[in-house]
Amino acid sequence: MANKEIYRLLSGYRQFRERFYSGDDTTYSKLTSGWQGPKTLIIGCSDSRVDPAILSSASPGQLFVVRNVANLVPPFESGGGFHGVSAAIEFAVINLKVENIIILGHRQCGGIRALLFPEATQAGGFVQQWVAIAEKAKVRATQLVGTEDQNALWRQCELESIRTSLENLRLFPFVREATETRQLTLHGIYFDIENGELLELNQEAGTYSAIDL
Template structure:
């Protein structure tokens, strides 16, 4: 879809198809939401969480941003969109799981690598992906056959680590009422990789 008219036609198809068959579900959702899972994913148009997890409306609370990043907890003045979403998901919706989902060919990760070569990208992108600086420097220090993929994995682990700096997240994780997970989606292959919570290594989820 590339034009507003195509978007409108997509809506009309939705009304004739999906909505027609799920109108009762949408009526129920109109009274409120109660998802068990929060997904923090990249804004990339090729990695759609609802499609990848075959989820129906109302099942996932989704936040998408450049490079699926979560900043560390802080209370300084400013606009904290991701932090606000995490707070709402954890304290109001009381989700039981938060999944950080990265993906192959991430432009935000590429921007982080470019910054390491003194080629920062974007007025707003460069400061945002600086959240990856520590992980990026470690990846480059050790040297990988594929620094892009290595940093995509490391970025997921970094966001999970940052989630634990939020007091209300840490409290619930330690109480056993909230679990944090990492995932990575290989777009061309349609493969989901899951992060082992102990080793931090990723492996393919059996289809």
């Protein structure tokens, strides 16, 4: 644990501990004397620039978060396999009874770039296989903006992949049931990291508009 970066991380943890375990802040004593009760599940990208807790200035215990390459939700599959994302969705919806699920996409997503331009990543590797979940988004984006302007295609595919993840989310029987019986709401949000803007998906129209903050 001697390298500079690890030292920096530990120093950050020291600040965290001083705030939550030594001072007057009672957040963790409350959170550990009961059970966690986050109201929102966020499915975001692993990208270091788009941490949902930092973006929303969330407090400990407020968000249940799943992060993966390109913030994707796989289709519902029963049977075997190691379904980490599906397990987290199931836990959040059935056990924690979250009220909202947000798919949080973003500009300059490396996972979506790997889907569009596979030569940038290892052929047949884990990334290629994973991002294939959003193949439908690639097709839709290509139909909408063509392939000439690669940056426009990249951005459009990021937007379309949020729609694909929401479509897949609705294939989970317990998600569908919770939206019908206890008003679980599903949202698609796009963080444009280049200008700090948030866009919200209108799920009926399939269009995005800037969120007025």
